[in-house]
Amino acid sequence: xxxxxxxxxxxxxxxxxxxxxxxxxxxxxxxxxxxxxxxxxxxxxxxxxxxxxxxxxxxxxxxxxxxxxxxxxxxxxxxxxxxxxxxxxxxxxxxxxxxxxxxxxxxxxxxxxxxxxxxxxxxxxxxxxxxxxxxxxxxxxxxxxxxxxxxxxxxxxxxxxxxxxxxxxxxxxxxxxxxxxxxxxxxxxxxxxxxxxxxxxxxxxxxxxxxxxxxxxxxxxxxxxxxxxxxxxxxxxxxxxxxxxxxxxxxxxxxxxxxxxxxxxx
Amino acid sequence: xxxxxxxxxxxxxxxxxxxxxxxxxxxxxxxxxxxxxxxxxxxxxxxxxxxxxxxxxxxxxxxxxxxxxxxxxxxxxxxxxxxxxxxxxxxxxxxxxxxxxxxxxxxxxxxxxxxxxxxxxxxxxxxxxxxxxxxxxxxxxxxxxxxxxxxxxxxxxxxxxxxxxxxxxxxxxxxxxxxxxxxxxxxxxxxxxxxxxxxxxxxxxxxxxxxxxxxxxxxxxxxxxxxxxxxxxxxxxxxxxxxxxxxxxxxxxxxxxxxxxxxxxxxxxxxxxxxxxxxxxxxxxxxxxxxxxxxxxxxxxxxxxxxxxxxxxxxxxxxxxxxxxxxxxxxxxxxxxxxxxxxxxxxxxxxxxxxxxxxxxxxxxxxxxxxxxxxxxxxxxxxxxxxxxxxxxxxxxxxxxxxxxxxxxxxx
Numbered sequence: 001x002x003x004x005x006x007x008x009x010x011x012x013x014x015x016x017x018x019x020x021x022x023x024x025x026x027x028x029x030x031x032x033x034x035x036x037x038x039x040x041x042x043x044x045x046x047x048x049x050x051x052x053x054x055x056x057x058x059x060x061x062x063x064x065x066x067x068x069x070x071x072x073x074x075x076x077x078x079x080x081x082x083x084x085x086x087x088x089x090x091x092x093x094x095x096x097x098x099x100x101x102x103x104x105x106x107x108x109x110x111x112x113x114x115x116x117x118x119x120x121x122x123x124x125x126x127x128x129x130x131x132x133x134x135x136x137x138x139x140x141x142x143x144x145x146x147x148x149x150x151x152x153x154x155x156x157x158x159x160x161x162x163x164x165x166x167x168x169x170x171x172x173x174x175x176x177x178x179x180x181x182x183x184x185x186x187x188x189x190x191x192x193x194x195x196x197x198x199x200x201x202x203x204x205x206x207x208x209x210x211x212x213x214x215x216x217x218x219x220x221x222x223x224x225x226x227x228x229x230x231x232x233x234x235x236x237x238x239x240x241x242x243x244x245x246x247x248x249x250x251x252x253x254x255x256x257x258x259x260x261x262x263x264x265x266x
Numbered sequence: 267x268x269x270x271x272x273x274x275x276x277x278x279x280x281x282x283x284x285x286x287x288x289x290x291x292x293x294x295x296x297x298x299x300x301x302x303x304x305x306x307x308x309x310x311x312x313x314x315x316x317x318x319x320x321x322x323x324x325x326x327x328x329x330x331x332x333x334x335x336x337x338x339x340x341x342x343x344x345x346x347x348x349x350x351x352x353x354x355x356x357x358x359x360x361x362x363x364x365x366x367x368x369x370x371x372x373x374x375x376x377x378x379x380x381x382x383x384x385x386x387x388x389x390x391x392x393x394x395x396x397x398x399x400x401x402x403x404x405x406x407x408x409x410x411x412x413x414x415x416x417x418x419x420x421x422x423x424x425x426x427x428x429x430x431x432x433x434x435x436x437x438x439x440x441x442x443x444x445x446x447x448x449x450x451x452x453x454x455x456x457x458x459x460x461x462x463x464x465x466x467x468x469x470x471x472x473x474x475x476x477x478x479x480x481x482x483x484x485x486x487x488x489x490x491x492x493x494x495x496x497x498x499x500x501x502x503x504x505x506x507x508x509x510x511x512x513x514x515x516x517x518x519x520x521x522x523x524x525x526x527x528x529x530x531x532x533x534x535x536x537x538x539x540x541x542x543x544x545x546x547x548x549x550x551x552x553x554x555x556x557x558x559x560x561x562x563x564x565x566x567x568x569x570x571x572x573x574x575x576x577x578x579x580x581x582x583x584x585x586x587x588x589x590x591x592x593x594x595x596x597x598x599x600x601x602x603x604x605x606x607x608x609x610x611x612x613x614x615x616x617x618x619x620x621x622x623x624x625x626x627x628x629x630x631x632x633x634x635x636x637x638x639x640x641x642x643x644x645x646x647x648x649x650x651x652x653x654x655x656x657x658x659x660x661x662x663x664x665x666x667x668x669x670x671x672x673x674x675x676x677x678x
Contacts, residue, residue: 126309132336133336138276138283138336138337138338139276139338139340141276141277142275142276142312142338145276145277145310145312146310146312149310150309150310151277151280151309151310152276152277153277153280153281154276154277154281154283154338155281156286156337185286187281187282187283187285187286188282190282191280191281191282194280
């Protein structure tokens with residue numbers, strides 16, 4: 001059973017601009033945000049059977065809702081994030097406290113070694129992929145590789161709109177991959193192509209990439225993704241997955257969607 | 267040319283990060299070498315690459331570093347070298363750095379300084395006021411000289427293959443009497459002619475060195491060698507008392523160690539000839555005077571004097587006489603030989619174990635070197651003593667010199 005960490009959007013809002021999606025002039029609607037988030041939790045619990053954990057929201061930390069950026073978690077070990085932007089650095093202590101209080105073996109990275117958690121570190125059981133250049137520092141993956149004793153292939157993110165790996169790269173439970181190739185440099189595209197067979201990967205069309213189709217949550221054979229992504233839904237359905245489109249536009253205003261709002265704990 | 271070494275680590279092979287960094291260096295006009303690449307053996311193991319970057323300018327290097335640092339390239343932390351004062355004249359500090367004959371740089375106050383004229387088995391003395399560094403023999407050090415110690419802040423460059431595609435380009439000590447010699451001798455002749463042209467073009471400091479033993483005279487190589495010297499193709503000669511004595515004995519008596527060079531047998535009282543030769547030259551004051559006064563008219567020494575060859579004669583404990591030119595203080599002889607090394611572009615070490623090893627000890631590894639001896643143990647010994655750049659040629663010295671002279675145009 002999947003085990004996910006989430007944080008209610010009680011204090012969510014657009015309070016600064018640290019990615020091209022955020023505009024102070026394009027505020028989110030708190031009621032709509034809460035309703036969308038609640039709908040996401042219902043789909044996860046009722047449709048996929050995922051077990052959810054909830055963090056306590058903190059005033060003044062609007063992005064704490066994006067728990068994918070809490071850190072990297074594997075086999076009872078948690079490496080909390082080190083955020084690049086000062087606006088999010090205050091979140092670090094809260095994520096660290098949560099991991100500590102819940103019995104994780106917490107290994108912090110050195111100060112100044114930026115790493116933004118599962119937002120930038122994803123992959124398949126035997127091959128992890130780490131996004132760098134936008135938020136995380138490539139050198140963090142050397143340390144993470146040592147901590148988790150796993151191979152991590154570093155891939156360069158070249159489009160500021162897809163600033164985290166989880167905005168353009170979504171591995172599915174059966175080994176398939178949804179991704180948006182233009183978000184990666186040519187070397188990274190070659191590396192991804194070498195890891196996943198052509199029939200196993202789906203290059204999301206640009207309009208659906210802009211809808212954050214790749215910011216999907218895969219729980220067993222269920223794919224929870226933002227609305228407005230018909231081609232992606234058709235592809236995952238053809239590959240035996242049940243799709244669950246969820247309206248998450250209020251969070252897209254901050255540059256996040258379904259995946260950003262969850263952290264896989266197992 | 268600006269140089270910087272960087273370290274790259276991670277899963278740099280299968281993530282193509284190494285390829286990306288190397289491509290970036292080349293695209294920005296730099297070149298690179300990979301002195302060290304260690305590839306992880308298990309899936310989770312990190313790989314490491316040490317990348318030495320050369321760029322045409324300091325700005326170009328900075329552009330390259332700026333471009334590759336986001337991909338994880340880390341500028342190698344460079345430490346200054348450490349020094350300690352020599353505790354007394356002739357004594358190095360305890361932890362002194364022992365040199366090799368490879369190009370060596372030391373890092374002093376944040377900058378790399380090349381140590382000129384590398385030579386094995388010396389120490390490095392730093393002059394902090396210029397700043398500069400040079401290699402220094404143990405016997406020459408003065409109390410208080412700042413001597414480089416330990417191993418940090420020192421870099422030694424591996425020998426680069428010469429651009430010329432001749433035998434010296436392969437850098438292998440060919441110690442075998444079974445291999446054909448002709449192409450090796452042809453390559454040596456070609457180099458000698460190139461150096462001669464270079465000198466004629468105004469580069470008088472470029473020289474060919476010959477270190478030789480008396481077997482050259484005994485075996486019949488005297489005429490050929492004298493001809494080569496007379497052509498202005500050899501500019502520095504290292505030898506001992508014996509080569510000079512027997513060469514001049516041949517001029518005065520037609521014998522070498524009492525054997526008639528003409529008929530090949532001993533002549534009555536022939537064993538005295540070299541003593542009488544030495545005595546004669548001692549009476550005249552020097553080899554140069556013996557030649558200039560017409561006493562010695564032919565042979566190697568006469569050619570050397572005529573061509574103003576820089577000769578260093580080093581003595582040994584078995585010498586008769588010795589000749590007045592022989593330096594009998596071994597340390598002073600070594601100093602005189604060392605002083606003649608700068609500018610040597612080709613070294614021929616012929617038929618002398620002692621002088622071959624002594625000369626090999628003084629030569630930078632970058633100098634193309636040939637060791638010719640009928641005994642394969644000699645080139646092997648030279649190589650074992652560290653002069654790995656020497657090409658060994660197992661053959662009779664007379665045959666070698668005659669073939670070399672013919673390659674150079676000798677009609678004898």
